[in-house]
């Protein structure tokens with residue numbers, strides 16, 4: 001099965017159930033900031049909030065997986081969730097640090113996780129089960145290859161974050177454009193070099209964030225990649241080739257915030273302003289239900 005409860009149980013089966021903690025992206029840091037829409041963004045999207053000079057918001061940087069003690073050096077996806085609003089509507093961006101997800105469907109997501117449940121005899125995942133998953137669900141290979149191709153980001157501020165799924169944007173003239181979104185770091189993408197990867201302590205991301213924010217805001221451009229024919233609207237494991245991009249504005253992360261601010265909500269990729277719609281990508285459609293189950297469990301502790 002692939003109900004929201006079954007998906008969260010599958011995460012808990014691997015990572016354990018930690019009181020008050022997210023079932024996925026368990027480790028993270030809460031921040032506040034502003035989004036400044038680009039002056040021409042309203043040609044691309046009719047959403048009212050993009051006509052404002054600036055929107056306030058808060059968000060959370062995270063490391064993929066349900067282990068709250070994971071090393072900051074681990075080669076897993078990083079996450080960035082950010083909620084911005086104009087007082088009337090909210091817009092949640094819930095993004096990861098690779099341009100593709102690890103499963104095209106909830107069935108593939110379940111198989112990926114079930115193949116990684118630690119073997120009671122060894123305490124480790126059984127490589128044969130992972131190999132069998134890769135044969136049955138080859139859609140998981142693209143993200144794994146990307147993650148293996150570089151060390152972890154040197155900082156939460158030095159990697160791009162991507163929606164992997166597509167959203168439809170209605171322009172003020174009523175035209176719909178399908179796009180995938182990315183937050184692109186203004187300071188550029190920097191991964192740990194291999195020597196630093198070996199020598200750096202396991203925890204460095206919080207101190208790094210503190211140091212950078214004491215100096216200046218951490219900035220990302222919000223970029224919409226337009227769909228070109230052949231770019232899938234259903235398969236978030238396939239990279240897009242569309243070469244047309246529109247910059248929708250700049251996100252400025254200005255301060256760290258108490259974890260409580262972010263833990264009181266669940267960021268959902270389906271919280272969208274009027275004028276932006278989700279595609280019928282089955283992964284995008286499955287996420288909100290699972291996030292709600294995880295949210296309920298961590299509030300109940």
Ligand code: HEM
Nearest residue numbers: 022024025060079080081096101163164266290291294295
């Ligand atoms: C079927 C596929 C997926 C499932 C079942 C799933 C499940 C979850 C769950 C249960 C949480 C914890 C929610 C909470 O307690 O608030 C979570 C968090 C998160 N997920 Fe997913 N996820 C999926 C795919 C994705 C994809 C494709 C992305 C990004 C492109 C993504 C990005 C994130 C991020 C950034 C967070 C952390 C949000 C925060 O910091 O509060 N997830 N996911």
